[in-house]
Amino acid sequence: MTPRSIDVNIAQRTGADMSATSAAGRIAKAECILVTIPFDSGGLPVWSFTSNPKNTFDVMLVRIETDTGLVGWGEAFSRAEDVALRSLIETRIFPVIIGEEANAISKIKHKLEFGLQNFGRVGPTMYAISAVDIALWDIAGKAAQLPLVDLIGGPFAKEVEVYASLLRYGSAEGVAKATRKAIGEGYRYVKLHDIRFEEVAAAVEEAGDEAAVMLDVNCPWTVSEALAMDARLSKLNLLWLEEPIFPPDDYRGLAKIRATGRHRIALGENAGSLRDFVAMADAQAIDIAQPDVAKTGGVTELLKIAAFCDASAIEFIPHCAIFGPGQLATVHINAAQRATPLLERLYFDFDAELYGDAMLPKAGRLAVPTGPGLGFDPDMGVVERFRVA
Ligand SMILES: [Mg+2]
Structure with a gap:
């Protein structure tokens, strides 16, 4: 057994947090930015959610920054300037993820899904969780210096x-x-x-x-x-x-x-x-x-x-x-x-x-x-x- 694997085994037995040294670091800051960009299509918007459909398209950005200085970008599905979704992300999602190890992607996703199950397994809550997951994978790739693929x-x-x-x-x-x-x-x-x-x-x-x-x-x-x-x-x-x-x-x-x-x-x-x-x-x-x-x-x-x-x-x-x-x-x-x-x-x-x-x-x-x-x-x-x- 190599010294390295002994370290890992000790960590597993004692519950010591060995991942604290990961390049991804801990989530230190999270921000939600709603952008809506005009487009020209020559057609009608299919998603006429309001009585006054606009030819603009939302990008609901989630920006996550770690204490090692990495920044990851995620996106939640958004239409018609979904400020309610932005509020959901800021009030129900971000407080749960601040301080977490950014490389614990599945663990964070589970924590959010389990904790928010009463608010829907389909729809805005899942859009918000999706955005966090994408941003964390972006950070993982940047930490590894590899493309996501x-x-x-x-x-x-x-x-x-x-x-x-x-x-x-x-x-x-x-x-x-x-x-x-x-x-x-x-x-x-x-x-x-x-x-x-x-x-x-x-x-x-x-x-x-x-x-x-x-x-x-x-x-x-x-x-x-x-x-x-x-x-x-x-x-x-x-x-x-x-x-x-x-x-x-x-x-x-x-x-x-x-x-x-x-x-x-x-x-x-x-x-x-x-x-x-x-x-x-x-x-x-x-x-x-x-x-x-x-x-x-x-x-x-x-x-x-x-x-x-x-x-x-x-x-x-x-x-x-x-x-x-x-x-x-x-x-x-x-x-x-x-x-x-x-x-x-x-x-x-x-x-x-x-x-x-x-x-x-x-x-x-x-x-x-x-x-x-x-x-x-x-x-x-x-x-x-x-x-x-
Ligand atoms: Mg379709």
Whole structure:
């Protein structure tokens, strides 16, 4: 036995805290910054949460600093300037994590989930926990001087294929034009958010054999309505059909639609944890799992879900309708998968980019960042310019 292993054994027996010497250090400071950046899409926001939808997009940043001087950035899913979520993060999350060893990522995540279970296993509480988890993985990478992908098994790919996730245009001409534009920029996969047959058919015709087309309808239908659309859409050869019914956790209903065999069913952006995916699989409701790193428990939970999918013949293609640290984390997670998933990117142009042009796809592809942690920190000039809270 080497002296080093003796030390570890003594530490385990006595409960001595050997990790206090880790490069990551202890969490000394935490801050939440809400940024909302205008964009131009040529379409309608799908997420009209208020009666006055705006063409701006939130990035809810969580910045964690350790006593060794490392800074990690995380992101919680946010829409429509979610100041309530920011308050939740500051009042219920930060007091619990200050002073913790930053490298104890799973322990901190468990402590938060266990302590806050009464406030929801799906939704804002999990978004907040997700942000902390992402920031701690960023710190872990910076402490190790390695990109995140190297900490989670290493890369299968140096770049990821990106799909253009179009908005809702509400007219056959509008969606066909956007489809053509995306193909012209080099995208080979296009996802639609229009929900009427005419618009979907127009986009599929425009794509021809130049791009595969997926359809995400964001839960508009009852089961019987969805079954009728499932039959009508079947001749369009869509790559998948995403969230056809409300509520999105009606797994029995989703299983009925999946049972027709006409479409592969994609689900999961509204899930809270691995357990929800187990329930979807048990119900025979799912072909493609779409956890969101900024909603579903961060990097730690997505890696568990990826392993579950691998063992369950379910495709793992994370949801990614975010543009901050969560998007960076998703690129690393995707790159670490053997069947490297497509990366989702909402198809619009921002007034400013948080990472310069580093996260702008070229010919439908995006390079996996090679810097430590997530690979990039946000441009603080952009953060301060568009900060709202
Ligand atoms: Mg979706």
